[in-house]
Amino acid sequence: MPQPSLVTHDLTVRFGGHVAVDAVSCAFTPGELTAIVGPNGAGKTTYFNLISGQIRATAGRVELLGQDITRLPVSARTEAGLGRAFQLTNLFPRLTVLENVRLVVQARARRGFNLWTMAQGHRDLIDQAEQVLERVRLTHLANQTVAALSHGDQRKLEVAAMIALKPRVFMFDEPTAGMSVEEAPVILDLIAGIKADAQATVLLVEHKMDVIRSLADRIIVLHNGALVADGPPAEVMASDVVQEAYLGKELTDV
Amino acid sequence: MMRLLSGDAPRSRVLALLLALILLALAFAPFLFPGSRSLETAARICVVIVLVASYDLLLGYGGIVSFAHTMFFGMGAYGVAIAADRMGPGYDALALGALAGLIAAGIVALLVALLSLRVRAIFFAMITLAIASAVAVLVSQLSAYTGGEDGMNLRIPRELTPAFRMGEVFGLRITGKILNYYLVFTGCLALFLVMLRIVNSPFGRVMLAIRENAFRAEAIGYRVVVYRAVATCLSAMIAALAGSLFAIWLRYVGPSTTLGMELMMDILLIVVIGGMGTMYGAVVGTAIFVLAQNYLKELMGGLSEATSALPLIPDLLSPDRWLLWLGVLFILSVYFFPTGIVGRLRGTR
Ligand SMILES: Nc1ncnc2c1ncn2[C@@H]1O[C@H](COP(=O)(O)OP(=O)(O)OP(=O)(O)O)[C@@H](O)[C@H]1O
Numbered sequence: 001m002p003q004p005s006l007v008t009h010d011l012t013v014r015f016g017g018h019v020a021v022d023a024v025s026c027a028f029t030p031g032e033l034t035a036i037v038g039p040n041g042a043g044k045t046t047y048f049n050l051i052s053g054q055i056r057a058t059a060g061r062v063e064l065l066g067q068d069i070t071r072l073p074v075s076a077r078t079e080a081g082l083g084r085a086f087q088l089t090n091l092f093p094r095l096t097v098l099e100n101v102r103l104v105v106q107a108r109a110r111r112g113f114n115l116w117t118m119a120q121g122h123r124d125l126i127d128q129a130e131q132v133l134e135r136v137r138l139t140h141l142a143n144q145t146v147a148a149l150s151h152g153d154q155r156k157l158e159v160a161a162m163i164a165l166k167p168r169v170f171m172f173d174e175p176t177a178g179m180s181v182e183e184a185p186v187i188l189d190l191i192a193g194i195k196a197d198a199q200a201t202v203l204l205v206e207h208k209m210d211v212i213r214s215l216a217d218r219i220i221v222l223h224n225g226a227l228v229a230d231g232p233p234a235e236v237m238a239s240d241v242v243q244e245a246y247l248g249k250e251l252t253d254v
Numbered sequence: 255m256m257r258l259l260s261g262d263a264p265r266s267r268v269l270a271l272l273l274a275l276i277l278l279a280l281a282f283a284p285f286l287f288p289g290s291r292s293l294e295t296a297a298r299i300c301v302v303i304v305l306v307a308s309y310d311l312l313l314g315y316g317g318i319v320s321f322a323h324t325m326f327f328g329m330g331a332y333g334v335a336i337a338a339d340r341m342g343p344g345y346d347a348l349a350l351g352a353l354a355g356l357i358a359a360g361i362v363a364l365l366v367a368l369l370s371l372r373v374r375a376i377f378f379a380m381i382t383l384a385i386a387s388a389v390a391v392l393v394s395q396l397s398a399y400t401g402g403e404d405g406m407n408l409r410i411p412r413e414l415t416p417a418f419r420m421g422e423v424f425g426l427r428i429t430g431k432i433l434n435y436y437l438v439f440t441g442c443l444a445l446f447l448v449m450l451r452i453v454n455s456p457f458g459r460v461m462l463a464i465r466e467n468a469f470r471a472e473a474i475g476y477r478v479v480v481y482r483a484v485a486t487c488l489s490a491m492i493a494a495l496a497g498s499l500f501a502i503w504l505r506y507v508g509p510s511t512t513l514g515m516e517l518m519m520d521i522l523l524i525v526v527i528g529g530m531g532t533m534y535g536a537v538v539g540t541a542i543f544v545l546a547q548n549y550l551k552e553l554m555g556g557l558s559e560a561t562s563a564l565p566l567i568p569d570l571l572s573p574d575r576w577l578l579w580l581g582v583l584f585i586l587s588v589y590f591f592p593t594g595i596v597g598r599l600r601g602t603r
């Protein structure tokens with residue numbers, strides 16, 4: 001059994017009186033794709049926010065690769081090996097597709113404080129960015145601004161940015177949300193490709209059952225902020241607690 | 255050439271032409287436009303270009319709204335003035351004063367940045383406003399060092415004053431004033447090229463990213479507060495150097511020429527007119543704005559007289575109304591060129 005790469009210990013956040021994430025303890029290991037499910041408002045995105053640092057925990061700890069990252073700022077967590085794609089598209093809208101990826105590659109290479117060279121001169125960074133675009137088949141749009149892209153291509157670009165970042169732990173928050181039935185499989189193929197790397201730990205928030213069935217090695221269920229089930233997909237999906245949490249509504253085949 | 259411009263091509267024929275025109279006009283100003291008034295205008299354009307460009311570094315690239323920019327400009331100016339006052343008229347005093355102003359500006363900018371870059375943008379803007387006002391009050395109170403409201407006259411090396419003569423070139427008598435102009439021109443050109451270099455560096459790209467979406471910049475691994483602090487310091491230090499050059503040129507510093515809110519407003523207007531986040535906007539915007547500021551009054555006086563036979567129009571064109579027309583020009587330019595002159599020329603919306 002490999003060492004877990006990401007662990008949360010009693011991770012909790014309270015907004016006023018409302019406990020959005022309630023003492024969630026969970027470990028994630030490399031080579032495993034964990035689907036995180038739960039009804040709307042269950043706290044899935046908030047759980048992600050606590051792990052990647054957009055929100056500070058009220059209590060509990062987050063450990064990444066053995067390091068306590070609970071108090072680190074977002075950028076330091078990214079440097080430490082965390083990569084996050086957001087539920088709502090989050091890119092640099094007026095920059096080009098290539099620049100969006102190049103910035104990620106540049107961050108990873110830690111050249112952001114280079115003040116005295118031309119960004120254009122860092123050929124290796126541009127090459128790497130172009131390779132990633134090639135891999136996700138966005139090369140033909142490289143010089144378009146992001147704002148001019150279709151929603152589907154924007155989501156694809158977000159996955160491209162994750163690939164460029166090469167984190168140890170990938171966090172996807174409904175990566176196919178709002179995509180058409182034809183577009184979604186491309187994203188899922190890319191995630192399957194990421195999962196193929198035995199070093200990668202993947203967390204995936206997803207509502208669509210067919211997606212979970214084809215990708216997930218494990219499912220955890222959040223309900224009212226608490227972790228209520230954890231196990232292999234078939235087992236968890238059959239359990240009463242899941243049926244109850246979803247009231248048989250959302251966890252259906254699409 | 256492209257290396258000198260750090261690969262940042264004007265990307266518009268009209269813009270390239272305008273820039274070349276402004277550069278040539280400034281480079282040969284003493285020969286093309288003889289007379290002390292036009293030389294004053296040319297020197298002022300040089301200095302304000304750097305001041306505005308350094309503000310663009312902050313606002314246009316960093317998305318940081320600050321009202322303390324003239325304070326840093328003033329630090330450079332007062333640094334030189336105080337050093338010259340204490341040490342006598344030597345180049346060492348000028349250099350040391352400029353260095354002191356530069357360092358002071360860097361440190362104060364860092365403190366301001368650390369103090370307030372964590373708060374929301376609107377609070378940051380207000381904090382800078384408060385600090386700038388406090389410093390302006392301090393300068394007028396500490397008259398023993400700063401000359402108070404009256405400001406102070408600088409004694410600078412004789413070679414930089416009109417009293418110095420050194421023969422003729424192309425029929426123009428070369429005085430120390432002209433040497434002084436070329437000191438200002440060269441200094442400003444160098445500072446501008448340095449800034450062009452910074453905005454086209456990997457660091458400059460991060461600043462653009464932060465302006466676009468700070469949340470995302472942080473998420474992909476850029477420590478936003480640190481980048482903003484560095485940008486604030488750089489911008490302040492360049493403004494301070496511009497201030498030093500301005501003090502040497504004017505041989506005078508005073509609260510109104512260097513620290514005033516009016517100057518701050520001019521900077522804001524020029525950045526917007528020229529085009530934020532372009533650097534070249536500072537050049538075009540400043541040239542137009544300073545020329546308008548200096549010559550609009552006369553133009554209007556002339557027009558007012560020429561139309562004196564007509565009703566109402568001469569009143570509207572009276573030189574006293576020049577600020578009104580400047581305002582109208584500003585509103586029109588923002589309305590028709592929301593991305594500034596440079597943005598418009600480059601064809602971006
Ligand atoms: N910053 C915040 N302040 C106050 N309440 C919040 C905040 N963020 C989230 N919440 C609340 O926490 C709860 C969990 O929200 P969260 O977005 O994590 O749900 P989710 O599981 O991602 O739902 P969905 O499937 O709709 O994306 C919700 O009730 C939400 O209103």
Ligand SMILES: [Mg+2]
Pocket residue numbers: 044045046087173
């Ligand atoms: Mg969510």
